Amino acid sequence: MIISQLGYYSLIFGLLTSIFIFFNSSVQIKRNDTVISSKTTGLIGFQFFFVFISFISLIYSFIISDFSNETVYSNSHTTKPLFYKITGTWGNHEGSLLLWLLVLTGVLLGFIFKSRNEPSNYRRLTILFHQIIIIGFFVFVLKTSNPFNEIFPVQTEGLGLNPILQDPALGIHPPILYLGYVGTSIIFSAALASMISNYVNKSWAKNIKFWILFSWIFLTGGILLGSIWAYYELGWGGFWFWDPVENVSLMPWLSLTALLHCIVTLEKRELFKKWTIVLCIITFALSMVGTFLVRSGILNSVHTFANDPSRGIYILTFLLVLVLLSFVIFTIYEKKNFIQKSEIFPLSKETAVLINNWFILYFLSVVLIGTIYPIFLDVIMDEQISVGPPFYNKLILPFLIPFVLFMSIGPSMRWIKTNFKIGLKNFLIIFFTLIFSFITIYFIGKKNVFLLLLFVGFFYLLLKSLDQLRQRTKNFAQILSHSGFSLLLISILLNSFSSNETIKNIQVGESFVLKNEKIIFKKIAVEKEKNYESIIGFFEVLDEKNKIINLRPEIRIYNEPEMATSEASIKTTLFKDRFITINMIKDQNFFNVRYQQKPFMIWIWISTLIIMLGGLFAIFKKNKEFNI
Amino acid sequence: MYSKKVKFRFLFIFVFLTLIVLTTFSVLKVLKDNVVYFKSPSEINLSTEISSKKIRVGGMVKKDSVIMNNNKINFIITDFKNELYVTFSGTVPNLFEEEKGVVAEGFLNDKKFLVADKILAKHDENYMPPEVKKSLGE
Numbered sequence: 001m002i003i004s005q006l007g008y009y010s011l012i013f014g015l016l017t018s019i020f021i022f023f024n025s026s027v028q029i030k031r032n033d034t035v036i037s038s039k040t041t042g043l044i045g046f047q048f049f050f051v052f053i054s055f056i057s058l059i060y061s062f063i064i065s066d067f068s069n070e071t072v073y074s075n076s077h078t079t080k081p082l083f084y085k086i087t088g089t090w091g092n093h094e095g096s097l098l099l100w101l102l103v104l105t106g107v108l109l110g111f112i113f114k115s116r117n118e119p120s121n122y123r124r125l126t127i128l129f130h131q132i133i134i135i136g137f138f139v140f141v142l143k144t145s146n147p148f149n150e151i152f153p154v155q156t157e158g159l160g161l162n163p164i165l166q167d168p169a170l171g172i173h174p175p176i177l178y179l180g181y182v183g184t185s186i187i188f189s190a191a192l193a194s195m196i197s198n199y200v201n202k203s204w205a206k207n208i209k210f211w212i213l214f215s216w217i218f219l220t221g222g223i224l225l226g227s228i229w230a231y232y233e234l235g236w237g238g239f240w241f242w243d244p245v246e247n248v249s250l251m252p253w254l255s256l257t258a259l260l261h262c263i264v265t266l267e268k269r270e271l272f273k274k275w276t277i278v279l280c281i282i283t284f285a286l287s288m289v290g291t292f293l294v295r296s297g298i299l300n301s302v303h304t305f306a307n308d309p310s311r312g313i314y315i316l317t318f319l320l321v322l323v324l325l326s327f328v329i330f331t332i333y334e335k336k337n338f339i340q341k342s343e344i345f346p347l348s349k350e351t352a353v354l355i356n357n358w359f360i361l362y363f364l365s366v367v368l369i370g371t372i373y374p375i376f377l378d379v380i381m382d383e384q385i386s387v388g389p390p391f392y393n394k395l396i397l398p399f400l401i402p403f404v405l406f407m408s409i410g411p412s413m414r415w416i417k418t419n420f421k422i423g424l425k426n427f428l429i430i431f432f433t434l435i436f437s438f439i440t441i442y443f444i445g446k447k448n449v450f451l452l453l454l455f456v457g458f459f460y461l462l463l464k465s466l467d468q469l470r471q472r473t474k475n476f477a478q479i480l481s482h483s484g485f486s487l488l489l490i491s492i493l494l495n496s497f498s499s500n501e502t503i504k505n506i507q508v509g510e511s512f513v514l515k516n517e518k519i520i521f522k523k524i525a526v527e528k529e530k531n532y533e534s535i536i537g538f539f540e541v542l543d544e545k546n547k548i549i550n551l552r553p554e555i556r557i558y559n560e561p562e563m564a565t566s567e568a569s570i571k572t573t574l575f576k577d578r579f580i581t582i583n584m585i586k587d588q589n590f591f592n593v594r595y596q597q598k599p600f601m602i603w604i605w606i607s608t609l610i611i612m613l614g615g616l617f618a619i620f621k622k623n624k625e626f627n628i
Numbered sequence: 629m630y631s632k633k634v635k636f637r638f639l640f641i642f643v644f645l646t647l648i649v650l651t652t653f654s655v656l657k658v659l660k661d662n663v664v665y666f667k668s669p670s671e672i673n674l675s676t677e678i679s680s681k682k683i684r685v686g687g688m689v690k691k692d693s694v695i696m697n698n699n700k701i702n703f704i705i706t707d708f709k710n711e712l713y714v715t716f717s718g719t720v721p722n723l724f725e726e727e728k729g730v731v732a733e734g735f736l737n738d739k740k741f742l743v744a745d746k747i748l749a750k751h752d753e754n755y756m757p758p759e760v761k762k763s764l765g766e
Contacts, residue, residue: 235719362651369655374663384666386684391662395655503718505696555722564722583720590696594719 007057008148014050015138022131070149077160079531087171094147103182125193160560169229177222183215191280205267217615235581248290258360352410408464462486481614487607505590516544577601669710716744
């Protein structure tokens with residue numbers, strides 16, 4: 001109880017510190033001080049510290065199950081395992097916003113440390129803009145989503161955490177995702193500051209590149225974890241559903257990826273200044289749009305906790321204020337900053353980056369339209385619709401072919417001007433690309449020209465990247481990410497075109513066949529765990545060589561809150577996942593069994609890790625320069 | 629006359645604009661073909677023709693209406709004014725239960741019969757699809 005109070009007052013102190021830093025920095029900017037005083041740095045440290053204390057007290061309240069705290073009461077339960085008591089801290093709206101605030105103040109502290117050699121005017125303006133965001137979120141937390149609300153009389157037992165959130169992958173998914181998602185805020189603040197302080201140049205690009213990579217890596221990781229979770233926990237056996245909630249994380253990722261390519265061009269050639277700043281603003285705006293859509297209750301998903309319209313309105317207003325602010329600053333300082341000196345030649349790396357950005361922007365618009373359009377239609381026409389995967393497939397897949405082709409030749413372009421030599425090696429790569437593509441098509445057994453073209457594109461990118469990797473060029477990080485991307489596309493394509501599934505309603509003792517495999521429902525067992533009861537189905541799968549594979553899917557019936565979840569049973573091998581889930585309908589004798597063969601599933605995860613690894617290499621390659 | 633450079637620039641802008649217009653049209657066309665409308669059983673009953681496109685229907689699962697066999701699950705969706713027979717083969721979400729909210733996606737055979745290929749998952753026990761809440765509230 002006292003700890004909970006401590007957390008609350010710590011938050012208030014944090015807000016006061018922010019307001020103080022804000023005024024302090026504005027005064028210093030007016031006076032045109034040459035250095036940033038250690039006082040300011042100290043205050044930013046304190047600001048982070050206060051939020052940290054607040055966060056720790058919330059975790060503590062969760063651990064000791066302090067049910068005088070409303071957030072703990074609504075989202076925890078004494079019988080829950082310790083791990084889920086802790087992860088439950090951010091498994092709700094209030095706690096997750098506290099985490100958001102923690103990351104928001106944390107990245108500013110990190111920025112101060114990483115920018116010691118930058119002009120102080122630029123640093124101070126960044127602090128100023130970042131304080132606006134921080135104050136906005138402090139007020140948001142304290143006003144609409146205070147995690148330390150008390151309830152009286154004190155309850156003896158909590159309501160429990162949504163069972164599908166009681167999962168290890170989901171325990172770490174929010175912190176990782178937030179580091180990326182909220183990390184984009186510092187890019188936004190720094191972009192505005194650099195414009196005002198006339199610092200949009202090579203050294204700024206060098207400075208902010210770290211934070212772009214930082215956000216990009218964590219965002220990739222966060223999306224990966226969410227995807228893995230959806231794969232085994234939701235029981236549908238897919239990893240991406242084009243669900244609006246997934247889309248709002250993909251959109252900032254796309255614009256970050258575009259930004260990543262732009263910033264290097266800015267660093268090397270002082271080009272695309274205006275566009276880079278716009279991308280910085282778009283990226284953060286998209287992550288705010290995501291927060292708005294997810295938290296306002298407009299979209300329905302596991303992320304939508306208790307709906308409260310005032311929250312949505314607040315975020316939307318705040319977002320509009322920030323966008324308006326950046327728009328005003330952009331128009332005022334546009335002329336001063338953006339004089340483009342050099343010309344771009346058609347055959348150069350600059351052109352390649354430009355093409356990359358056009359394509360990514362197109363993909364981004366498609367996802368944005370698919371996500372926003374249903375909401376508009378609902379608000380304006382009062383019609384309820386949903387936009388399904390065919391929309392995205394039709395509009396994105398065809399454009400992937402030219403996209404990957406440009407992606408294959410882009411890295412071997414040079415800055416300023418390139419002279420192409422077409423050697424024997426190019427023909428060899430094309431030859432092997434065709435061979436691989438035809439073999440793959442043959443094995444999948446689908447005679448489809450479009451599919452063949454997709455494979456040709458993807459294999460070409462893979463072989464080309466591997467060839468570049470073999471040459472040990474300086475841009476190892478980039479080529480690694482590109483190889484990962486091509487591998488990801490190939491795995492996704494193989495996975496979606498050669499998956500098999502069957503769904504049957506069967507009783508114990510019955511069996512069914514899928515392709516060359518026979519699935520036998522052996523028996524059922526019931527086990528009691530600490531906070532749930534588990535109904536386990538024992539299944540035997542006889543594969544084509546008559547080898548027995550045991551699978552044990554579960555239905556868990558949690559007691560607090562009372563709810564059933566399906567736990568998939570998955571046998572992963574290098575080339576194929578076998579995936580089984582069971583479901584029950586009340587008062588029926590049948591079990592609803594879903595059995596899937598999902599080829600190359602593990603390669604989807606591995607290739608995403610490779611993409612991330614490329615980013616990590618780029619960050620840690622300190623002395624050598626990061627190229628694209 | 630214009631110089632070669634200016635001519636080239638005009639051509640570039642022209643091609644660029646045409647591309648943008650074409651893309652916008654194709655995006656809107658694909659969008660139009662691929663949206664799934666949400667209807668209540670009463671709305672379907674009132675409509676004059678049966679749409680050949682995929683739709684979503686929401687309402688409550690009628691009491692004692694669920695019948696299962698090896699390949700199919702049959703049930704009735706009701707909004708307490710009109711009913712719709714649904715036949716479905718696929719995975720049932722765990723929260724599928726009689727007298728609870730449900731959303732089924734599929735094709736209409738006639739005004740009273742839906743062949744569903746998907747029943748939507750819901751994430752917690754208090755959750756009711758906003759569309760269902762709305763159509764029940766009306």
